Amino acid sequence: MSVASSPEPSVAADPRFSPPGYFDALATRVLDGSPITRAEALSILQASDLDVPAILAAGYRIRHHYFGNSVQLYFLMNAKSGLCPEDCHYCSQSKISEAPVPKYNILKRDELLDAARVASERGAKTYCLVISARGPNEREMNAVETIVPEIKQKYGLDICACLGLLTDEQAKRLKACGVDRVNHNLNSSESHYEKICTTHTYADRVQTLRNVRDAGMEMCSGGIIGMGESKADIVSMAFDLAELGVQSIPVNILNAIDGTPLEGTDAMSPQDALKALAMFRFVNPSRELRIAGGRELHLRMLQPMGLYVANSVFVGDYLTTKGQAPQADYDMINDLGFEVTGSCEEFSLDSPSVSR
Template sequence: MSNLEFIKECQEKVFSGERISSEDAKKLFNVPEDDLKELARCANEITRDYNGNKVDVEQLNNIKKNACSEDCTFCGQSAFFDTGIETYQLPTPEEVVTKAQKAKDEGAESYCLVAAWREPSSKDFTNVCKIISEINNKVGISVECSLGFLTKEQATKLKELKVKRYNHNLETAKSKFPEICTTHTYQDRLDTLEIAREAGLELCTGGIIGLGETRDQRIEMTLELARIYPEEVTINILVPVPGTPLELQVDLPNSEITRIFSVIRFLLPESVIKISGGRETNLDDSGEELLQSGANGIITQGYLTMDGNDAQKDRKMIEKIGLEA
């Protein structure tokens, strides 16, 4: 069987409702460069069949408080590294409501509150809950959260507040994780996802590619995502931050980026697959090609410590390729 026939056979399995095997996923991930366009084309057809032409557009609000206690080597917000990034207290509910309303007006479907800490203190969690309540009452946009490790009680409270989805990234493959973080474990992250799911929250998880991992480790992370089967996958592309251990990391080729988005789509046909941090600086087209290679979501306006594309520019980009913002 040729590579093109194999790709098509895997696609037909997906269309029939069958999950492709780990071995098939590995073979897809390793197709020769000449067959990458066919892999991307078939992933796009799966996206359109399961998800239509709509692109999930999200905005973030980094409500972080102080420097983070974790030593993740990619992160400009870690207290372990001197990166010159400002620290600040939680904003008032009024400030967040204003930004959430602006996001809604600019076409965002969801608004994610992100905090750079290991886990919320009791006081901070109470304040975040007030912020969520105010957004619900005054804006009416879908709220998502990324607040670090959670207790079961906290996860249940977020569900009561109608938080739709909880984000907690794997960051990288299990085999790579000890090189990336030593202040908590990979299992800690899996446990948090389980707590969120048991509370009835949808899951958003993914990681960062370009950390110096091998292709086999990208496959490893992809297969773990398939096992978890989250409602949303978020893939960031490393933007090296001066002052962090990864500040001199070399960019991944765009072809490697296409591979992971395409194969994730074969494994998770129904999930939102979101191009997250780094698309503006690592990709030649801000994501046009990936939105036709398996992805069906973007984060617009900016990320935790860096700016992104203007929302109007992203809307035009989406419409240019015949999709809906």
Template sequence: MEIPWDRLVADALQGHPPPREVALALLRLPDAETLRLVEAAWRVRRHFFGNRVKVNVLLNAQSGLCPEDCHYCSQSRASQAAIPRYRLLSVEEMVARARAAHAAGADRFCIVTSGRGASWREVEAVAEAARRIKAELPLEVCACLGLIDEAKARALKAAGVDAYNHNLNTSAARYGEICTTHTYADRVRTVQAAQAAGLAPCSGVILGMGETDEEVVELAYALRAMGAASIPVNFLIPIEGTPLGDGRTVRHLTPWACLRYLAVFRFVNPTAELRASAGRELYLRSLQPLALMIANSLFLGDYLTEKGQAAEADWRMIEDLGFVPEGAGIPS
């Protein structure tokens, strides 16, 4: 179909998504026309976020030992991956890692734990760490502790936690193929509980797990309907020892295809913080700077159990684009 480019951008600047058939057509643009899509998405990104980039740093505060069977995850019971496995870090260690994140130039510090959901003891430890971080550092704090109810979410909010991350990951129809120990509906309820407690909802996707174009569009609209304030778009990193570790589902993730995915999430969710997340280095490669013309956020450094690119390379990319971080600034 012919893409109504001016209408597409004008609607997004008013906060309106494109019709679903247009979003699907954007995903199916040929590579030769994708640069025009990037330019259109840049107009939207620039309108809402200017030249600012939100820089996030992840802390894997509890690694492995998870009873869930998520097929993509190196920390799940379905994984034989050789990763570090340890219980929850001490409050002192979490605060120390927050100091290091701030010194590295982060705007947001994300405390992540493996497991189905945090116990009250674990929630209280993360809450205490958050109180100390907020008292000492100008950092946003995001928690990602698995399935959570509103009471635990309120305890985190009272401690100063700003946001709660729980990704939808894939479509409702596909969810049972990648995890059998909890459901898509469980994930939706967790996001809703965090939002009801006053935490900013952070929820995104992992692309490259066999989903169709129609399912990608469905996810983009589902996140809009949930009011996701922050949307991390991850691209599956096949990890040896996991059920999806052989890479059979990621062969279509070319640099241009990944840019199209990001652009669709931008147009459907024009005012959301859109984060180019795990796998961007692997699949976007030399086109990573174009991703930041669509997304306005990234993770600095490493992911949970996988390495990212060197922080210095990210800062150089941000600086070369003429962009500026939202918070502390590029470290000297």
């Protein structure tokens, strides 16, 4: 007696996952030159945590197309700390912060030059010179104009200056002295901005970026996610950056520092942070995307996954908070099979300045 073969069991779609191939199809469209819509960008942020591997795999296709497996390293120098008259609620250096941070005026030449040496030894492509201020005064402008040519001549580093709000004339002076790029983050969406700062506006920040662009420098601008904004706010910021033509996008994940108005803000999950990073890659496919402050705190053991969509990181500390030890970053990049690229082709892992 013959036994009838059993039919193949049917597998019902699991409603916890997005439709099979959905994110890959979005990546294919982006690579074909068709931007995704705001609704599609929002769908990435609203996706189930179970979709994270598929989202990252699709985002990696875009990242690899433009950047391969390269990783750019950035070094951040807090050249003037505290003493800021602005009331940015996330910032430990603002006038309303009670956080115990160092307070000092712009550092002297030798200190800025020594930090550039450390940046070079760590394999950084770009030295980021940052001051806390509404905007630079004449003494600070003169200090930057003096040190930038010396750093570039001695170490060959690209220079990114973050000096606050800039006039068109100040932007032209920075270009003339050799600054390659200016950082001025949008920080959030236009609609959310008044909830995190009242001493200047979103429009003020956009105007600074336009002044930078018109002066012939690259724009570095991103934001901070996890400040109580909606998912639609994060999407709006990503699209505003695309429309401005920003070349480099640092994405910070809020470190809710004690003593700031955002102290106690609920932490963003690693999965939500990864989805946001991927969304920025889909919306800004050919732009440098950097995992910035808060990656160690929020991504934790999932940090390597972020580099499947981002292509740069800061190596070392941030403005007033500690970063991961540089050697851990080098190991992470090597374990991924990625490679550091930039102005410095070789860097020393044995230097005392590297190991901190």
